[in-house]
Amino acid sequence: MSGSNPDAELAPPLGRATSRRGPGLAVLTALGQPAGTAIIAGWQHASVGTIGYALLVFSGLALADRHRSPRRNFLIVVAATLAYHLLNRPFGVTLLAPMIAAAAVVTAGHRWLVAVTTAGAYASWVVVSGVAARPALAALALIVGAGLVTEIGTLVSRRIHDAGAERRRLSEERQRRRASEQRLLIAAELHDVLGHHLSLINVRAGVGLHLMDRDPEQARAALHAIAQSSAEALREVQTVLNTLYPTGEAAPRAPTPGLDRLAELTEAAALPIRTVLDGPARALPAAVDRAAYRIVQEALTNIRRHAGTGAAATVTIGYRQDALVVEIDDDGGGVRHPEPACAGNGITGMRERAAALGGELTAGPAPDGNGGWRVRATLPLGSDQTREATS
Structure with missing residues (x-):
């Protein structure tokens, strides 16, 4: 989203939206594990069984919680996978869910948990199942290989993430x-314009007062x-201020309005609001208003600009004891096309306004x-920034 706010044109981006991790990988794993294991079991002339399929599906779906609680999720997935093998079900695509859960744990910085849990689960399987040496070694090799793949994948993912974060920074x-x-250029320009013309006006006003009666x-x-000097000063200041505004939009000629003129703003928006x-409602600090x-x-x-005139909006002004909460929602007006993150500074301008007040x-x-x-903004009513901005 981009906008016409003059401060937004100068504002640096103060953050980016975090990507939402959905359950897609968990669903794919829940489908891929039983399907792949069924194919491999067919080659072995073995039966997975209803309970085996249920454990494979469960361990896959459990991955949906891996980012919120990686350690707990890893233990649950390993327990389901261990239960599958303790039931002497055939080997297949059974380590996919534990590998994905282990990657989440390693990324969270708990590599020791992966090593201890994996060793304990393997030892339990060997002791309880009484498996022969050759299958046990084969399983160990498979586990070690899965661990190496997980470690490499985690390392590559971390490098990619770090590189992206550095580029954004x-x-x-x-x-x-x-x-x-x-900002410095504009400040210097305004200093020159106002300094020159105001000093000239001051001198001329003194002369006029001195000669008012005599001449x-x-x-x-x-x-x-x-x-003439004041008109020229206004024209030059207007020229400087126009650099802050997109083409066709003029700098304001009246004092900045507040929420007392919210009704006028919504009526002029050409939207159902x-x-x-x-x-x-109560009086607000001028800066917050x-x-x-x-x-x-x-x-x-x-x-x-982005949802069109067919969209409807709701503006909510929440008066809290220590803050003003402003929330603007729209219904999309149809399909909203995503905009590149680098386009426009409307959101960052709003963020900077809120951040300037704490x-x-x-x-x-x-x-929904x-x-x-x-868009939701929380503006404190008693912060140091608010008092400084108001003064």
Whole structure:
């Protein structure tokens, strides 16, 4: 999502959405293990049995929890796999689920748990099953090979992840540096413009006051020069400020509005919008009021640009004891096409506004899965940043 916020054009990206890990791999494993084992068992003229198939499916589906609780998940998967082999079911594609669970545990930094659990499970199988030496050694070789494959895969995955994280860090650092340089240029330009014209206006005003009674014509000329200088100053400041705005959008000519003008904003949005007030409304710090208004404005702009005028939105303003919560939801208005992460700085601009006040902002797909988008900002009402920004 991109937007028209002037601060957004200069804001560095302050984070990226984390990828959601779904149950896809767990389902594939739950299907692949019994299917592969059935084929191999057919070559061996052996029967997997209903209980065997159930254990293979269960160990695969259990992987859905591997990222949230990797250690517990690994123990469950190993227990199901061990139970399968203690029932003297045929070998097949039975180590796939333990390998995937072990990779999650190693990534979480618990390699010792994999070694101890694997050794204990193997020893239990050998003792309880009373297997002969040759099959035991073959199984050990298979386990060692699976461990090496898991270790290599984990290492490669970690290298890829680290390389991607480093690229993102460098990219964000470059954007922050460019934003800082642009701010400095704009500040220097405004300093020159305002310093020159305001000093000139000050001098002319002094002359005009001094000559007001003695020489009205000279006083009139001084006032005329003041009018010209002020008009020129406004034009130059407008030129500088226009660099912050996309083509066709002008810098504001009125004081920045707050939530007291929220109704005007929603009426002008050209979208069906429902406004919800959660909690009794009360006076807000000026900085919080401005930031909340701009976040709603930016979010509605993004809805028009990305979901279209067919979308409907809900703006919720939550008055908490120590914070203001602003939430903007839309129903997607149909299919929302994903936008490259590098395109636009609308979201990062909103995040920077919230962060400047000591708050936070999240943006992502709506949790109900209807194709819409949710922006939620929490703005503290009593933080040091709020007091400094207000003053």
